[in-house]
Amino acid sequence: MKLRKMLLIGAVALGMAGSAALIEPAMNVDASSNVAIDGDFSDWQGVDLTDGNNGSMAMKSDGQYVDVYVKMKNGQVPGYGDYNFTINNKTYYVSSKNIPSNVDAGDAKQVTFNGGDWNEGDQYGQVATGYVSNVDGSNVAEFRVDLSKFNLPDSAVGQKVSMSNPNVGGDSVSTTVDAVNGDTSNAGVITDKGDTNSKGDTPTDANADNTNDNLNINIDGKYQDWKNMKLSEGYNGYTAMVSDGNYVYVYVKMKYGNFPGYGDYNFDIGGKKVYVWSSEDTNVASGQTKTISFTGGDYNEGHQYGTVGNGYITNDGKNNIGEFRVDLTKFKISNMAGQTITMYNPNIGDGSKVTAAGGSTGPILISGVGVLIAGFGYIKLKKAGYLSRKESDISGK
Numbered sequence: 001m002k003l004r005k006m007l008l009i010g011a012v013a014l015g016m017a018g019s020a021a022l023i024e025p026a027m028n029v030d031a032s033s034n035v036a037i038d039g040d041f042s043d044w045q046g047v048d049l050t051d052g053n054n055g056s057m058a059m060k061s062d063g064q065y066v067d068v069y070v071k072m073k074n075g076q077v078p079g080y081g082d083y084n085f086t087i088n089n090k091t092y093y094v095s096s097k098n099i100p101s102n103v104d105a106g107d108a109k110q111v112t113f114n115g116g117d118w119n120e121g122d123q124y125g126q127v128a129t130g131y132v133s134n135v136d137g138s139n140v141a142e143f144r145v146d147l148s149k150f151n152l153p154d155s156a157v158g159q160k161v162s163m164s165n166p167n168v169g170g171d172s173v174s175t176t177v178d179a180v181n182g183d184t185s186n187a188g189v190i191t192d193k194g195d196t197n198s199k200g201d202t203p204t205d206a207n208a209d210n211t212n213d214n215l216n217i218n219i220d221g222k223y224q225d226w227k228n229m230k231l232s233e234g235y236n237g238y239t240a241m242v243s244d245g246n247y248v249y250v251y252v253k254m255k256y257g258n259f260p261g262y263g264d265y266n267f268d269i270g271g272k273k274v275y276v277w278s279s280e281d282t283n284v285a286s287g288q289t290k291t292i293s294f295t296g297g298d299y300n301e302g303h304q305y306g307t308v309g310n311g312y313i314t315n316d317g318k319n320n321i322g323e324f325r326v327d328l329t330k331f332k333i334s335n336m337a338g339q340t341i342t343m344y345n346p347n348i349g350d351g352s353k354v355t356a357a358g359g360s361t362g363p364i365l366i367s368g369v370g371v372l373i374a375g376f377g378y379i380k381l382k383k384a385g386y387l388s389r390k391e392s393d394i395s396g397k
Helices: 002-022 362-384 386-395
Strands: 055-062 065-072 083-087 090-095 108-116 125-135 138-146 160-164 173-176 237-243 247-254 265-269 272-277 289-297 306-315 320-327 340-344 354-357
Touching: 055 160, 055 173, 065 125, 065 160, 108 138, 108 306, 125 289, 237 340, 237 354, 247 340, 289 320
Parallel strands: none
Antiparallel strands: 055 065, 065 138, 083 090, 083 160, 090 108, 108 125, 125 138, 160 173, 237 247, 247 320, 265 272, 265 340, 272 289, 289 306, 306 320, 340 354
16 A cells, blocks of 8 residues: 555656646746847737737837837738827827738738838838738738937937727827937847847857757847857858757858858758748848848749748848748758757858757657656565565565
């Protein structure tokens, strides 16, 4: 009886330990959390929404930028309306001409927005980029507005920003101006979209093996979160790569010329070769950043896997740089745990090949711990004589 109790207690304890390790905590993001404008809308989960008659909206500050989330009850995400931003009693109108009428569930389409002093005005040129998609039957959008495009005075820092769109309806959403014109002194966050104070021009390790748990790389067009990563050098540029098992995150810094969309980015994932590339124009004006998406295939410029990644490319006035994320699940690889991933692009050079681990081995470790606990339990029970007595009971001796 005592043996049975001890085994039961041990099993329950081990089960609780395994469950605690394997069950992911519920996501609870608030409006001050990091949000990446990347076509993945899960980082808006838990944000307080302002409801209107036809949809809901949320907005947060991010340095000289504001990030906007829109979720519609009916119909497509509105491009016109416009999105009316009021700062210091002046209203700026933000609109888009390229929001598609239909987006397939799970897909994400890139969109751009212009800014003006009246509805559908474009005096300020392109002021925002983002994505639209369909999530759980609702058309959604996320986009980032660059407040510096509006030539705000320094006195705007700390002022309230309110935004509304009559096609969504309801009350306006609001946040504050954290910085203008690239000034981050009052923001408390880095917003420079260039590569300042990031990587040097000399890589620290060719073919670096970047083991990558909890590196917190954010694909958002701001590159400072790569500054501690090792670079691998090719004849034409540098690369770095990390993976969390579901995605790989890639950084590219060119010595000469534009960020390469073609090449392709040649991935070897545990022996499976896939090719990732972009057909989009990678020419970026000095000081500008734009979004870019990637297609995946089984050969150069193949498209068997459709859209597999997205990211940003930037011209910081000296170098063309970029960062992007590739969804490994698109390649129908059943288990990334323990896999090795390598990547290079011939337009950057063979020396730029990078390597990363494919995923966590946590569940394997937990299984090992369970065996270890069971082993110690067996020894302890054996020493105490429980097992020999039990064996005698079973044999009838």
